[in-house]
Amino acid sequence: MKTIATVAYPPRLTSIAVAAAMLAMGACAMPAFAQQGAAAQASPEEGLQTVVVTAQKREQPLQKVPVAVNMVDAKAIENKQIVDFADLTRVAPSMTVNQSNSTVALRGIGTYAFSIGLESAVSVIIDDVPVVQQLQAFSNLSDIDRVEVLRGPQGTLFGKNSSAGVINVVTKESTDYFSGRAQLTATDDQQRRAELSLSGPLSDALAFRLNGYADSRGGDVTNLTTGEDVNGESSRGLRARLDFHPSTSLSMKLIGDYSTRRLVGQALTLRDVPAGARLLGAVPLAPGLVGITAGPENRNVRLDDVGFTDNKNGSLSGTVNWKLSGNTLTSVTSYQDWKYESSSDIDGTELNVLAALTRGAANGGVIQGGAYHSNQFTQELRLASNGDGNFNYLGGLFYSNTTTDRSFSRGPSALLAKWSATAGNQTMAAFTQLDYQLTQATRLSGGLRANKEAIDVRFTNLLPVVPATFAGDTSDNAVTAKVSLQHDLAKQVMLYGSVATGYKGAGFDISSGFNQSRIDHPVAPESSKAYEAGIKSRFFDNRVQVNATVFMTDYNDFQAQAAVVDPNTRIITLSVHNVGKLRTSGLELELTAKPVKSVLLEASVGYVDAIIRKFPLGTCYPGQTLALGCVPLGNSTVQDLAGKTLANAPKVKYNVGATYDFPLPNTGWGGLVNLNYQYQSKVNFDLFQNPLNVQDAYGILNGSFAVQDDGKKYKITFFGNNLTNKSYTTAINDNSGFFGGAHVMTQVLPRNSQRYFGLRLKYDF
Known part of the structure; x- marks a missing residue:
């Protein structure tokens, strides 16, 4: 059994403690200043x-929770044009989204893995139910009540796949009167896009409550081979909900959800092409570049097969809340069925690549893809006190059973790779959290979670004449804990500090090339130790809110995915590595102000220093020399990545925004203007620090x-995205292994990387 326990604060934490003390001194001084400076009391x-x-799995005021949380409600989602999951980065400065593989990172930490045998580091919870794969959440945000972004390890209450944080999505409840939108x-x-919601008794x-939507969008990349646009998408969704309240002590809800999403094409565009580049070192690339000017803003491709991705997601969940004497017993039961299929032209050209690979035995491009199918059953039981006394508690049991099948092939008729695999995961956990009010102003909290996990895998390589099958399993036990102390410095000023341990389970790197060695040497479990201090405060009669957090988290055996070149096919593959040691530390500051009723000002900034502390045997990036740190080791070469950024x-992300609400005289209508600016400093998309994989700040x-209208029934919105038309990418790949050593660079240009305008009509009834 593996136990992850808390320890004393390290010397490095001194700087965090000093910063927290400075925040506290400022907070103590500000209430008095606020009382002197406020000329009149603000109405609510x-x-x-x-x-x-x-x-914390119970309803609490955000300003009283000793956790770093960003929250965006339905009104803000509408005003800030948060339509897709990736748009949440507009309100959470420590959140990044990699749209090339649909993964989320918080404070620089996220598990980027296509493997069905590994879990994410950021858990996505929808109506109290964790999704199987993060990719399921990348659908349209429709009929949402609020989204909470919990930063930092949350494993005590939310489980092992929340070692970096949690995205908690809450949909709208049924109403006791007939309404619709x-x-x-x-x-x-x-x-x-069309949306319709109906609710009533x-x-x-x-x-x-019923909600449905249908959405379609044309592509933003032109395939010059066919003249068609690619990278467009279409999606459909339907959610049905029943809320049953047979008595004041008993309530139940049943939610059924089904959605589909299809992306036409997964086209990567050429960012840089060296002169004389040749596919596999033999086929000249130049004939496939007619009409294409490689560069950061290139939106033209030449593909003989554009590819696609298909998502189909269905879920059913039931929740029962039974109020007992001073307690509430909650049961959450869920079942999910998720299907995903993809196909892509990985050579990214219209050239006859296969003729070179097979010496004329076959013709065309190299296509790869396959299908996923996941099923998950979860059951959670928890008992919580009503939260009114000096001593409060929450305890629960959790069980999940997940099975995922995947098939994969590469090349025409699977000439280069063909396999199928099944991964299973069973998890059982018991958790508790206790809160005790030491004084009227001070509260101590402690939490504990015991987790038992069993995983298994079965992989069959279907390429040989006689298929080869590998099967195995492993298990792990872990205990994680959290202790926090909060103190009210004034009526609306709260200072808190916490220490927590985190854990993410072991897994199998299920991808091309899987063999017995990967079963015998699974990806090791990841553990973490987090220190956090913060302040939550309001001043000037509830007109100004200032929240700040300083944090430091150390990770051991951090699980990270990186691209490497398959020496046999020369094709880039993705593999998962255990980075020895990693530290992420920084400062987060959030400011919200409503100086007058009609103006809302918002700003948030995150400074995150995510540094690799120990990774002595990292893969060398393409073209890295001895002078650049690539040293021989046996039959290979490695580099020491200590001191490098994840x-x-x-390092820096910030958002600033303003909303102005004003009347239109003598019309019975009002106006609303919203501006939002988000900035991030430069990043390197390659774990192994390839300098060609850098996206500059933008x-x-x-x-x-x-x-x-004054009755708030009709609303007409004109909106613009990326008003300055600033191009940027969310992924860069070096394809030198596929092009005979020439650094042919490709990129992913997301929809929001170019300017567009829109009109939205809304009718509430």
């Missing part, structure tokens, strides 16, 4: 409203103007 509707979150959206980049004790981990400005 003029100041900032109380925000309720479920960051119809919404239409159209943009100049060919998006057409079916009886005195039963209410329903991949796709910007900033994006978004804005909207809306008019709404």
Whole structure:
């Protein structure tokens, strides 16, 4: 059994303690200043409203929770044009999204892995239910009540796959009166979206809610081979919900959800092409470049097969809340079925690559793809006190059973690779959290989670005449803990500090080339130790809110995915490595102000230093020489990555925004203007520090103007994305192994990396 326990603060934490003390001294001084400077008391509707979150599995005011949380509600989602999951980076400065593989990182930490045998480091929870794969969450955000972004390890309450944080999505509840919303959206980049929501009572004790959407968008990359646009998408979704309240002590909800999403093409565009580049060192690339100017803003490709991705996700969950004497017993049961299929032209050209690979035996390009199918059953039981006394508690049991199948092939008729695999995961856990009010102003909290996990794998290589099968299993036990202390310096000023341990389970790197050695040497479990101190405060009669956090987390055996070149096929493959030691530390600051009823100002900044502390046997990047740190080791070469920054981990990110709400005289209508600017410093997308994989710093400005009638039934919104038309990429690849050593660079250009405008019509009834 592996136990991960808390230890004393290291000397490095002194700087964090000093920063927290400075924040505390400032907070102590500000309430008095606020009382002197406020000329008049603000009415409740003029100041900032109380925000309720479920960051600790019970409803609590955000300003009273000793956890670093970003929260965006339905109104902010609408005003800031947060339509896709990736748009959440507009409100969470420590969050980054890699859209090339649909993964999320918080404070620089995320597990980028396509393997079905590994879990993510950031857990996505939808209505109390964890999704099987992060990719399931990358659908449209429709009919959402709020999204909470919990930063830092959250394993005590949310489990082992939340070692970097949690994204908690809460959908809207049923209403006890008939209501509805119809919404239409159209943009100049060919998006057409329709949404409809209906809710109301079916009886005195039963209410329903239905939500459906249909969305389509044309591509933003042109395939010169066919003249068609690629990288477009279409999606559909339907959610049905029943809320049953047979008595004041018993409530139940049943939620069914089904969605589909299809992306046409997964086209990477050429960022840089050295003169004379040849596919496999033999086929000249130049004939496939007609009409293409490689560069950071290139949106043209030549593909003989554009490829696709298909997502189909269905889920059913039931929740029961039974209020007992001073307690609430909660049961959450869920079942999910997720299917994903993809196909892509990995040579990225229209050239006859196979003729060179097979010496004329076959013709065409190199296609790879396959299908995933996941099923997951979860059951959670928890008992929580009502939160009113000096001593409060929460305890629970959790069980999940997940099975994922995957098939994969590469090349025509699977000439280069063909395999199938099944991965299973069973998890059982018991957890508790206790809170005790030491004094009227001071509260101590402690939590503990015991986790038992069993994983198995079965892999069959179907390429040989006689298929080869490898099977195995492993198990692991772990205990994680958290202790926090919070103190009210004033009525609306709270200082807190916490120490927590985290854990992410072992796994199998299930990908091409899987063999018995990978079963005998699974990817080791990842453990972490986190220190955090923060302040949450409000001043000037609820007009100004300032929250700040300093943090440091050490990771051992951090699980990270990186691209390496298959020596046999010369094709880039993805493999998972255990980075020896990693540290992420930094500062997060959030400011919200409502100086007058009509103006809302928001700003947040995150400084994150995600540094590799120990990784002596890292793979050398293509072209790395002895002078650049690549040294021979046996039949290979390695580099020491100690002191290097983690991949796709910007040191600085910040968001600033303003919303102005004003009346339109003598019209019965009002206006609303919103501007939002987000910035991030440069990043390297390669764990192994290839200098060609760097995206420079950039900033994006978004804005909207809306008019709404005084009854708030009709709303017309004009919005613009990326108003300065700043191009950027979310992934860069070095394909030198596929091009005979020539550094042919490709990139992913997301939709938001170019300017577009749109119109949204909304009717509430």
